[in-house]
Amino acid sequence: MDLKLTPEMEAFRDEVRGFLQTHEDRYAPNAGDERPREAALEWQALLIDHGYAARTIPREYGGYGAEPDILKSRIITEEFTAAGAPRGFANQGISMLVPTLLEVGSEEQKKRWIAPTLRGEVVWCQGYSEPGAGSDLASLQTKATEDGDDFLISGSKIWTSTAAQADMIFCLVRTEPQAPKHDGISYVLFPMKTPGIEVRPLKTMTGSAEFNEVFFTDVRVPQSAVVGGRGRGWFVANATLKHERGMLGDPNATEARLHSLIELMKTERVDGVRLIDDPVMCDRLMQLQARVLTMKFNGLRLLTASMTGESAGMAGLVVKLQGCELNHQIAALAIDALGELGVLYEDGPYLRSKGSWQRSYMFDLGLIIGGGTAQIQKNIISERGLGMPREPKLASV
Numbered sequence: 558m559d560l561k562l563t564p565e566m567e568a569f570r571d572e573v574r575g576f577l578q579t580h581e582d583r584y585a586p587n588a589g590d591e592r593p594r595e596a597a598l599e600w601q602a603l604l605i606d607h608g609y610a611a612r613t614i615p616r617e618y619g620g621y622g623a624e625p626d627i628l629k630s631r632i633i634t635e636e637f638t639a640a641g642a643p644r645g646f647a648n649q650g651i652s653m654l655v656p657t658l659l660e661v662g663s664e665e666q667k668k669r670w671i672a673p674t675l676r677g678e679v680v681w682c683q684g685y686s687e688p689g690a691g692s693d694l695a696s697l698q699t700k701a702t703e704d705g706d707d708f709l710i711s712g713s714k715i716w717t718s719t720a721a722q723a724d725m726i727f728c729l730v731r732t733e734p735q736a737p738k739h740d741g742i743s744y745v746l747f748p749m750k751t752p753g754i755e756v757r758p759l760k761t762m763t764g765s766a767e768f769n770e771v772f773f774t775d776v777r778v779p780q781s782a783v784v785g786g787r788g789r790g791w792f793v794a795n796a797t798l799k800h801e802r803g804m805l806g807d808p809n810a811t812e813a814r815l816h817s818l819i820e821l822m823k824t825e826r827v828d829g830v831r832l833i834d835d836p837v838m839c840d841r842l843m844q845l846q847a848r849v850l851t852m853k854f855n856g857l858r859l860l861t862a863s864m865t866g867e868s869a870g871m872a873g874l875v876v877k878l879q880g881c882e883l884n885h886q887i888a889a890l891a892i893d894a895l896g897e898l899g900v901l902y903e904d905g906p907y908l909r910s911k912g913s914w915q916r917s918y919m920f921d922l923g924l925i926i927g928g929g930t931a932q933i934q935k936n937i938i939s940e941r942g943l944g945m946p947r948e949p950k951l952a953s954v
């Protein structure tokens with residue numbers, strides 16, 4: 558890939574920098590596991606208006622409507638990362654459901670759901686996993702039986718992030734119990750306020766309940782809420798998973814985190830020596846930096862592939878595994894850099910960055926599992942990327 562930019566692109570870079578400088582006082586953090594607050598909603602609206610969020614999503618669905626331009630997108634990402642500016646919401650609705658609807662949703666579904674989701678007014682959760690269906694997702698048992706024009710949904714989901722805050726769920730249900738397991742699934746959208754839904758929080762080691770158990774008892778959902786056709790849910794779910802894994806391993810987010818770690822190591826001192834000047838700590842930092850750069854350049858391989866319309870192959874397969882493990886290791890180095898302060902988590906005078914390093918360290922361990930575990934990612938890389946023999950099924954071992 559030629560990394561030199563034309564004068565037109567340099568002018569675009571100046572434009573983005575100008576925007577970031579002008580609006581520095583309005584930066585609002587992305588919504589975490591809570592509903593977005595006013596300032597975050599306003600920041601999101603500003604980003605959409607200027608084409609820095611929802612850039613290529615058509616205007617009729619509430620996006621900015623720009624033609625896809627990979628170089629411009631890269632410049633935006635670089636400038637936002639360098640300025641430490643939040644890129645707007647990257648929740649499950651925006652990063653997973655919206656691209657899925659654009660690919661396979663009906664016109665009515667696109668018109669109804671994309672704009673309010675982009676603006677952060679409608680918060681979604683993802684109802685895939687069940688107690689007996691995680692890595693082997695196609696084993697899911699939550700059933701949807703026909704009742705006139707509706708389905709009645711019964712069963713349960715687990716590890717449902719943001720279910721307690723969400724307005725809506727995109728959910729996998731079994732509509733054809735007799736069909737082979739991959740063929741009998743449908744992908745349905747319905748409100749979390751529908752009667753018959755119970756959400757029970759699951760507290761994690763971060764101290765908060767990021768995800769939940771969700772129970773369905775005869776939840777009435779119109780059949781028109783199916784996305785991509787009845788019984789086609791497995792294909793639709795995989796479209797969503799592709800976007801989920803890209804988002805979870807986003808190298809730009811990892812690079813931004815590395816920048817924060819560098820700042821931390823410049824600030825923290827032991828016996829008057831900055832941690833970044835400690836040879837052992839610096840060596841660890843540089844090893845991580847090398848891996849972050851590798852993933853950044855791997856990201857450019859993905860860009861090149863999408864510019865030429867070719868499959869990214871291995872470059873695409875490694876993103877989730879590498880990105881999630883790297884994020885966790887960056888947080889781990891930050892905890893070590895904090896020394897005895899690293900064990901603090903609750904509010905207190907010595908707590909750094911409001912405990913965000915500690916939170917990341919604990920939460921990101923989970924993201925090595927969420928969206929497909931590291932072991933499953935390694936299976937995918939070895940079988941699809943390296944062409945190694947398929948893993949024997951349990952029954953044939």
Ligand SMILES: Cc1cc2nc3c(=O)[nH]c(=O)nc-3n(C[C@H](O)[C@H](O)[C@H](O)COP(=O)(O)OP(=O)(O)OC[C@H]3O[C@@H](n4cnc5c(N)ncnc54)[C@H](O)[C@@H]3O)c2cc1C
Nearest residue numbers: 683684685686691692716717718923926927928929930932
């Ligand atoms: C932070 C977090 C957020 C999540 N958010 C959501 C959400 O919003 N919505 C949702 O639907 N789900 C969510 N999940 C669930 C997540 O997708 C599942 O946890 C994941 O798919 C793994 O499934 P499981 O937990 O059932 O583990 P299992 O599939 O039971 O796996 C247990 C262990 O066995 C290993 N294993 C299983 N099969 C194989 C194999 N064939 N080869 C090698 N090793 C294997 C796994 O890698 C793992 O180490 C979330 C999970 C986490 C941790």
